[in-house]
Amino acid sequence: MIDIEDRLTFDERSTVDYILAMRKRWADTLYPALAEEYRADGAPAQTVEEAGERFRNLNLYSWFSHLERVQQKMLWKTAGDAVISRRDDLIDQLGEVRAPKGKLVLNSEVELPDWYTDFDIHIQPGGFFSDDLSAYVYEFGARIVMLRDNDGYKFHQLFTQTALPDLPDAARVVDIGCGFGKSTRPLANRYPKAEVIGIDFAAPGLRLAHAEAEAEGVAITYLQGDGRTTGLPDGSCDVVTGTMVLHEMPAQAVKETIQEAARLLRPGGALRFLEFQPTGDPFRDATIFEHAERNNEPFFHDLFASDLLEFCREAGLTDASWSPFDERNEGVRPEGWGDRREWHFPWAALAANKPEN
Ligand SMILES: C[S@@+](CC[C@H](N)C(=O)[O-])C[C@H]1O[C@@H](n2cnc3c(N)ncnc32)[C@H](O)[C@@H]1O
The missing domain is CATH 3.40.50.150 (Vaccinia Virus protein VP39)
Incomplete structure (x- = not known):
């Protein structure tokens, strides 16, 4: 199987590394700093709603919330572009299974409920179900x-x-x-x-x-x-x-x-x-x-x-x-x-x- 990460260009690799680094710093540096600011701000909140109201007023909150959303969007853009530009190879290998040990049973009659199709889950454009390539995009993004x-x-x-x-x-x-x-x-x-x-x-x-x-x-x-x-x-x-x-x-x-x-x-x-x-x-x-x-x-x-x-x-x-x-x-x-x-x-x-x- 092609692992798309083995085929990335230098520019693509750099973008992926940049997003990964941003994500890590968001989790291991910005979040603890926000928690520290929250603790210094007063007695801990008793409820989730109160905690939410409190931290939305902290100085670091706008950085924290903005970066969380932006890096997720950058992730899908990068993963999506990388997958789409290799479309033919990736689609081809899905059809290359010979003498399978297991089974694949698709059923186009399966009804997808509105709660499943109405949202681009994880902000992945088109979600996980709507395009032949969406699983490759999701697999890459999930890493x-x-x-x-x-x-x-x-x-x-x-x-x-x-x-x-x-x-x-x-x-x-x-x-x-x-x-x-x-x-x-x-x-x-x-x-x-x-x-x-x-x-x-x-x-x-x-x-x-x-x-x-x-x-x-x-x-x-x-x-x-x-x-x-x-x-x-x-x-x-x-x-x-x-x-x-x-x-x-x-x-x-x-x-x-x-x-x-x-x-x-x-x-x-x-x-x-x-x-x-x-x-x-x-x-x-x-x-x-x-x-x-x-x-x-x-x-x-x-x-x-x-x-x-x-x-x-x-x-x-x-x-x-x-x-x-x-x-x-x-x-x-x-x-x-x-x-x-x-x-x-x-x-x-x-x-x-x-x-x-
Ligand atoms: C976040 S993914 C998790 C996939 C996998 N279990 C994993 O850990 O990587 C959630 C999956 O559940 C599927 N899904 C959600 N509701 C479902 C349902 N009622 N029946 C079948 N699949 C469902 C989605 O299509 C998606 O593939």
């Missing part, structure tokens, strides 16, 4: 968004290793909202005997996921579909999982996805999702809400305001819990996120189980 810390899909590997149960005989595992497959491929290593299925709305993502899995010789079935109505049989899955998908849906759709996962699980099966949760620090949580707004992620608020543990219980699942997740080193970390100066996502793993009977 920078994660500050290159998720290269080799380290966060996804950690999630798979530390949040998912040991089930050596698992026969079927489903990844809802699999995107271009970075969450799905680690599942095939974790559950070598299982049929691994990735489901997503977006055909461009699935095409890239399929081509990359085949290039690595990993057998995965990719299905175009809605995670709320997968069409798979009742009780047919050992694990239903997903990473960074629930915060992109309105609350009702999250509830329906959890109900669908509960329906798919066999008795004793496991639901596990990697998501985000409020930290309880009003200042920090207010910056997360603002991040979501500036990044066109309109349903982040729904995730934080909804009780997903209750959704799990209502769906008949037991032992529902959230655990903090350290994406850099440890993965699931029940004792808490720990102290970190820099801005970072409040990763958390949602777990629930289907009772044995």
Whole structure:
């Protein structure tokens, strides 16, 4: 497979490095300075709303908010231009899969809801679903968004290793909202005997996921579909999982996805999702809400305001819990996120189980 980063011109490389450096300094220098200014400004706020009002009046706020939005836009422009100028090579390789070990099943009849198509998620022009090349743009952009810390899909590997149960005989595992497959491929290593299925709305993502899995010789079935109505049989899955998908849906759709996962699980099966949760620090949580707004992620608020543990219980699942997740080193970390100066996502793993009977 072509890795577009191996083909960048000197100018393109310089622009990517510039955006990455700006993003890192925003997270590890500007954010701590804003936090310091906030602390010096008076007693800590008691609510997220109060913290938001307070920090919007700080001197560094306009730099903080402006840079957050601008570097995201620069990122998509750079990634988009780099991908589009290599269009033919990239499209060609999607069609080059020979003698596949896995499967790709696209379905143009799948209805994309308005809440999915109405927003350019992450401000990526056209979103993730609307153009044959959008998955390449997203794949390239996501490396920078994660500050290159998720290269080799380290966060996804950690999630798979530390949040998912040991089930050596698992026969079927489903990844809802699999995107271009970075969450799905680690599942095939974790559950070598299982049929691994990735489901997503977006055909461009699935095409890239399929081509990359085949290039690595990993057998995965990719299905175009809605995670709320997968069409798979009742009780047919050992694990239903997903990473960074629930915060992109309105609350009702999250509830329906959890109900669908509960329906798919066999008795004793496991639901596990990697998501985000409020930290309880009003200042920090207010910056997360603002991040979501500036990044066109309109349903982040729904995730934080909804009780997903209750959704799990209502769906008949037991032992529902959230655990903090350290994406850099440890993965699931029940004792808490720990102290970190820099801005970072409040990763958390949602777990629930289907009772044995
Ligand atoms: C932020 S991406 C995460 C992709 C992948 N899991 C990862 O960690 O890189 C969210 C994905 O969920 C998909 N998605 C959102 N809602 C969905 C739904 N109801 N059914 C299927 N896919 C959905 C989007 O198309 C997108 O590919």
